Amino acid sequence: MTFSDKLKNYDTLVFSAIAFFAIYLFCSYNGVGISPDSIMYTSAARNFVEHGNLHTFNHKPIVDFPVFYPTYLGIISFITRLDPTVFGWWLDAFMFAALIYCSGYIMSRFVPTNRIYKWLILAAIILNPGLLQVYCYLWSETLFILEVLLFMIVFRQYLLNHAGKWLVFAALIGAVACITRYAAVTIVGTGGLILLLDRTLPIRKKIGHILIYGFISISLLVANLWFNALHTGTVTGPREPSITPFSKNLYYFGTVFCDWLGFTPNQYFLATPLAAIILIGFIAALAFNFYRRKLDSFENLAITFALVYGLFIVLSSTFSRYERINPRLLSPMYIPALWGYTSWGLLFLKRLANPKVRIAVAIVFIGAMLGYITKIFMVDHFRYKDQISDEYGNPGYTDNDWMESEFARYLKTMDKRIFKPKVTVYSDAHEAVYFFSGMSSFLVPHKFFQKDVDKFFQKKHFYLIWFKNLENAELINLKDIQSRVPLKTIKDFGDEGGIYEYEE
Incomplete structure (x- = not known):
């Protein structure tokens, strides 16, 4: 192994350690953040340990959320003999570090790859205010986002050789993700869409692989929903029809990306056109990769998932009422979207014949990324001052308002x-x-x-x-x-x- 190969791992480990430390900092005052959802997960995990069931505090099966995340917390609680509210920040810090390591692993295999690009993107992932918030709470997104990257790693291996074992492995990750968050049907959709578009597969083999992948990936979700219906009469709990139209949800989608790009609320007039550009851009990129027969790259996997997930959130919000589209809901999309809208620059640089022009373009890109990283760092710094330096804590049932x-x-x-x-x-x-x-x-x-x-x-x-x-x-x-x-x-x-x- 060359020094360069070792550096691929060592530099990623350094960023993973930084990610772990970041969660430690934001949880250093009052521990992991506790929201109403966190209490549902925690109570089900406690019952799993004490009584072997997944009932919430009101003695009913957990239905509004899938079963795997509280089970996951319960297993850790059983092994450590600690309550989820105690080990929560440790768990989140380890998962955030693992997320960064997986991100580094994937970017080291971009075509072409570039170490400076990887460092800049890893910094942008660690400092993203939405991800930092998610990984400071007992929320199932912390596990789901990691599952998304694990799925990409395994499914890409399948795309390289079309071996059945990798397809089954990817489908199993999708199946577990579907009982981590219901929104994980987007993982199923991502894999299914790429299988459908893959022109290197003979038609008979393609049909067989789609059926195998589809059956395995939705199996646990079907079992979870069947259990819910059998015991409570509803598959995902009582759901109300949406009160926000498609146009409004597209706007809310855009406001999240405005925040992630460092825009102010005064610039939210850009939200709807920005959302349209983002989604149409992903459609165009996927179509271009289909035309080039280049569907087996990590970059294309990221583009496809970002498109499927983004459309799912906007459309489901149009038909079913749940919390307004916000950074938490879109957090699984951040890393794939960031890759989708920056990785093309590596290919563009490679194709520039003039070295001076290539250096000039690279400097512009680096400057833009450093400016973006500085902006989101200032957002994080303000949050740190408000929650930790001023001794308020992560908003929720353990912040100072509740403690006092x-x-x-x-x-x-x-x-x-x-x-x-x-x-x-x-x-x-x-x-x-x-x-x-x-x-x-x-x-x-x-x-x-x-x-x-x-x-x-x-x-x-x-x-x-x-x-x-x-x-x-x-x-x-x-x-x-x-x-x-x-x-x-x-x-x-x-x-x-x-x-x-x-x-x-």
């Missing part, structure tokens, strides 16, 4: 005998009730599901734990409830909320 909350302190120490046995407890933030008190409760119904609302008001006796600062416009609110039934105040915390009882 009188309501949260009461929930941690309250005598649960204030609640009569077998009387249902409701809340507008049932995950917060569990996180602070360890007590199970149920979410008040969504306004959209009128049958659930009617059923709620037919209750003759219930308790209500209400957090005023977490009110959700999609849920029935405190005023709605008070207008229908007389609530007795058990404990009042002013602007923070209170605990109430209704008994007919």
